[in-house]
Structure formats: C-alpha cells, structure tokens
Amino acid sequence: MIKALVFDVFGTLFDWRGSLIDSFEAFEHERGLAADWPALVEAWRAAYAPSMDLVRHGRLPWTNLDALHRASLDELAPRFGLAGLEESARAECVQFWHRLEPWPDVRAGMARLRERFTVATLSNGNVALLVDLARHADIRFDALFSAEIFRHYKPDPETYRGAAELLGIGAEELMLVAAHNADLRAAAACGLRTAFLARCEWGPRQVSDLTAEDGIDVAARDLFELAERLGG
Amino acid sequence: MIKALVFDVFGTLFDWRGSLIDSFEAFEHERGLAADWPALVEAWRAAYAPSMDLVRHGRLPWTNLDALHRASLDELAPRFGLAGLEESARAECVQFWHRLEPWPDVRAGMARLRERFTVATLSNGNVALLVDLARHADIRFDALFSAEIFRHYKPDPETYRGAAELLGIGAEELMLVAAHNADLRAAAACGLRTAFLARCEWGPRQVSDLTAEDGIDVAARDLFELAERLGG
Numbered sequence: 397m398i399k400a401l402v403f404d405v406f407g408t409l410f411d412w413r414g415s416l417i418d419s420f421e422a423f424e425h426e427r428g429l430a431a432d433w434p435a436l437v438e439a440w441r442a443a444y445a446p447s448m449d450l451v452r453h454g455r456l457p458w459t460n461l462d463a464l465h466r467a468s469l470d471e472l473a474p475r476f477g478l479a480g481l482e483e484s485a486r487a488e489c490v491q492f493w494h495r496l497e498p499w500p501d502v503r504a505g506m507a508r509l510r511e512r513f514t515v516a517t518l519s520n521g522n523v524a525l526l527v528d529l530a531r532h533a534d535i536r537f538d539a540l541f542s543a544e545i546f547r548h549y550k551p552d553p554e555t556y557r558g559a560a561e562l563l564g565i566g567a568e569e570l571m572l573v574a575a576h577n578a579d580l581r582a583a584a585a586c587g588l589r590t591a592f593l594a595r596c597e598w599g600p601r602q603v604s605d606l607t608a609e610d611g612i613d614v615a616a617r618d619l620f621e622l623a624e625r626l627g628g
Numbered sequence: 629m630i631k632a633l634v635f636d637v638f639g640t641l642f643d644w645r646g647s648l649i650d651s652f653e654a655f656e657h658e659r660g661l662a663a664d665w666p667a668l669v670e671a672w673r674a675a676y677a678p679s680m681d682l683v684r685h686g687r688l689p690w691t692n693l694d695a696l697h698r699a700s701l702d703e704l705a706p707r708f709g710l711a712g713l714e715e716s717a718r719a720e721c722v723q724f725w726h727r728l729e730p731w732p733d734v735r736a737g738m739a740r741l742r743e744r745f746t747v748a749t750l751s752n753g754n755v756a757l758l759v760d761l762a763r764h765a766d767i768r769f770d771a772l773f774s775a776e777i778f779r780h781y782k783p784d785p786e787t788y789r790g791a792a793e794l795l796g797i798g799a800e801e802l803m804l805v806a807a808h809n810a811d812l813r814a815a816a817a818c819g820l821r822t823a824f825l826a827r828c829e830w831g832p833r834q835v836s837d838l839t840a841e842d843g844i845d846v847a848a849r850d851l852f853e854l855a856e857r858l859g860g
Contacts, residue, residue, distance in 0.1 A: 462796070514759055514763070516759075522794075522796070523771060523794040523795065523796075524794065524795050524796030524797075526771075527746055527748075527770050527771050527795065530770065531746070531770060536768060538759050538762065538763060539755060539758075539759050539772050540771050540772075544794065545777045545794070562754075562755040562756065562776065562777070563755065563756050563759065564694070564754070564755075564756030565756075
C-alpha cells in the first residue's frame with residue numbers, strides 16, 4: 397500500500413525550458429542583451445547532471461544547486477556572447493530557476509493527490525529554491541525533500557532511502573513520480589514504487605524519456621490520470 | 629528586514645497538554661485502563677528535555693523524538709500503574725503526539741503571516757511527526773525544519789543556523805517565534821530575531837515562560853497580534 401508520493405521537480409512538475417526562455421526574453425528586453433536563449437537554456441540544463449556528478453564523485457565538496465547553476469552559467473556565458481555579463485545580472489539569472497511555471501495539471505492535480513497521500517518533493521534543487529517554487533506556483537506540499545538535506549544528489553540511494561526514513565515508512569510504501577526513467581530506475585533499486593509522467597520538457601526535439609521503461613509500476617499523462625490510476 | 633519566520637511547535641503552536649489528556653481519556657474509554665492522565669502527560673513532557681540532553685551530550689547516538697517519547701513512556705508506565713501496557717498500546721500512545729490540536733489562533737494566523745513571510749517549523753519533533761501535525765491541523769507551512777534533519781536538538785546552534793542556511797538568508801533576516809524564553813535566548817545568540825508568544829501550555833499551574841524576558845524583539849498574545857506587530 398502506498399502512503400506517500402515524492403515528486404521529482406524540474407521537468408516533472410515545472411516547465412524549466414519554457415519558463416527560462418520567457419525569463420531570458422524579458423531580461424533581453426530590460427537589459428538590451430541578445431543571445432540564442434533557447435540554446436543557452438538547453439546548454440545550461442545539459443550541464444546539470446555533469447555538475448552534480450562532480451559532487452557525487454567527490455571531486456567537489458558539497459555544493460548546492462544554486463551554486464552549481466551559477467558555476468555552469470559562468471562557464472557557458474562566453475560561448476553565448478555574454479562574457480561581459482555583470483555579477484548582479486548573473487545572480488539574477490540563477491534566480492530564474494526559482495520562478496519556474498508548473499505544467500498546467502500540477503496545482504489542481506497535486507491538491508487531488510494530497511487528499512489521499514502525503515505529497516513531497518524529492519529534488520536535487522536546494523531548499524530555498526524549492527520553497528520559492530512552491531510559493532510562486534502556489535503548490536501545497538506536505539514536506540520538501542531536497543538533495544541539500546541528504547548532502548547527496550539523486551540518483552544516489554541516500555536520497556530515496558532518506559525520504560522514506562524521514563517519513564517513517566518503508567521504501568515499498570513510497571512512490572517516486574518522475575518524468576525521467578533513470579531517476580525511477582534508481583528509486584526502484586532502493587525498493588520504492590515508481591510512476592512515470594510523460595512530459596515534453598525538452599520541447600519538440602526531445603528524444604529520450606518519451607515513454608516509461610519496462611518495470612515501472614504506473615505510467616500516466618498527467619497528475620489527474622495518476623490520481624485515477626492510484627484509485628484517488 | 630525579516631524575510632522568514634520559523635516556529636517552535638510543541639506549546640507554541642499546539643496544545644500538547646490538553647490534546648494528550650483528551651487522547652488518553654478516549655484511550656481509557658476504549659481500553660478500560662485508568663490512570664492519572666494529567667499527571668502522566670505532564671511527567672511525559674517533563675522527560676522531554678532530559679531525554680534530548682542524552683543525545684545533545686553524546687550519551688545516546690542520534691535518536692528521533694518518536695523514539696525518545698517511547699523510551700520515556702516505557703520508563704514512566706510502572707509509576708502510573710501501566711506496567712502491563714502492551715506493545716501496540718504503547719505505540720498508539722506515542723502516536724498521540726502526531727494528532728495534537730493547535731491553539732485557536734494558529735490556522736488563520738499562520739495563513740495571514742504566510743501572505744508576507746516564508747513560514748516554517750523549527751522543531752525538535754521528527755519530520756514524520758511534523759508532517760502529521762500539519763496535515764491533522766490543516767496548517768500550511770512553506771517548509772518543515774526539524775532537529776532530525778540537522779541531527780541536533782534545540783537549543784544547539786546548528787538548528788537555528790541550519791534553518792537560516794537552508795532558507796538562503798542571513799540569521800538576522802530570520803525570526804524564531806516561540807513560547808519559551810530559553811529557545812529564544814539560544815536563537816538570539818545565533819543572531820536570529822525573536823518573538824515571544826504567551827501560551828498557557830502547562831495549564832493553570834504554569835510558573836515559567838509567562839512573559840518575555842528582556843532582549844526579546846517582539847512579544848504578542850497570539851499570531852494575529854504578531855502579524856500586526858510585524859506590520860503584516
């Protein structure tokens with residue numbers, strides 16, 4: 397029996413690509429700086445896993461996601477003609493990740509799931525980032541589980557096991573909901589139940605995570621369908 | 629400028645004494661077991677600080693509050709004629725702490741404060757306990773900070789500093805709201821702002837924490853008055 401659902405955040409609940417492109421377009425308008433924003437946004441996100449791997453493999457001490465986002469932006473800026481971007485502008489860009497828009501089903505779908513289950517994030521985002529996202533999008537979670545509190549990034553097992561432990565439940569009573577097969581595979585290896593949501597987070601050119609891999613417990617188009625499949 | 633408020637939970641937001649007495653009276657009715665419930669409840673709560681001190685001073689490895697509550701109940705049971713209390717009944721009694729009733733101003737007062745500030749717990753209760761309390765009382769927090777995630781009990785400085793760090797703000801931008809002068813004193817020593825709430829958590833015989841000590845930034849009768857004092 398499932399008692400709680402934990403949700404991946406970037407891509408699963410929030411449209412990081414569309415939101416960041418919108419933020420950079422407003423930024424261009426305010427600052428008079430132009431660049432290929434969709435390409436920058438995609439390159440920034442592509443730097444996400446390698447930047448966390450530096451921490452996961454012990455080549456960097458614990459560094460939270462805001463700081464990793466800042467470091468990868470600094471590395472990408474020259475390639476996009478933004479080498480002269482000043483300090484305050486860089487800090488502002490990192491904050492764009494704190495004001496992402498959720499996919500359209502998320503606010504109401506989460507409220508419906510919360511009637512029956514404890515709902516929480518299980519995200520590589522740092523706590524302040526998750527607090528800001530939940531407030532910005534007006535999504536009610538019962539708890540925010542972040543890599544920052546475990547000092548381990550997903551897919552390290554400490555994150556999945558840590559969430560179950562803090563909730564005081566068995567791994568088999570906890571379900572991870574994510575749009576990424578690799579995340580779900582790692583959760584299943586820790587004994588969690590798994591639900592795949594199909595999201596087009598990379599836009600029309602997305603080539604991976606279009607469907608659920610074998611072995612995933614539930615696949616759904618959105619949180620409403622997930623609620624139905626879980627008997628909510 | 630204050631950006632976030634963190635709240636002590638037991639006594640400050642929840643009436644542990646009245647709630648536990650009610651739970652034990654229902655338990656007496658169901659199980660046909662009688663005892664001096666108010667005295668047991670007060671003795672159980674009095675064991676709280678000494679039990680955490682065993683962890684704080686390194687005489688016990690990390691042990692969460694549910695487990696400390698269970699150990700102190702086991703120790704108290706014979707004194708209250710409950711030596712024969714079976715395992716399942718003891719576990720049920722520990723769960724009484726997960727279903728406390730809030731003071732009457734808390735639900736609406738918190739909603740009002742949340743319009744202007746990030747609001748979170750900062751409690752010695754474990755995460756599962758805090759999740760259950762917030763769901764039971766329908767109180768919306770932006771985050772749940774628990775001794776369990778810091779592996780330190782209040783008044784250890786790691787708890788106050790840890791909350792500010794996870795929120796990504798300075799200690800002076802964070803205010804602790806509590807009904808206990810010692811908690812506020814420890815928070816102030818870490819640079820936090822402090823608000824005292826007058827609560828009669830020990831009932832009519834309460835002798836301490838009736839008023840705010842010198843040096844506390846704000847004193848209020850309830851969360852509505854606190855909101856007014858903070859200009860909310």
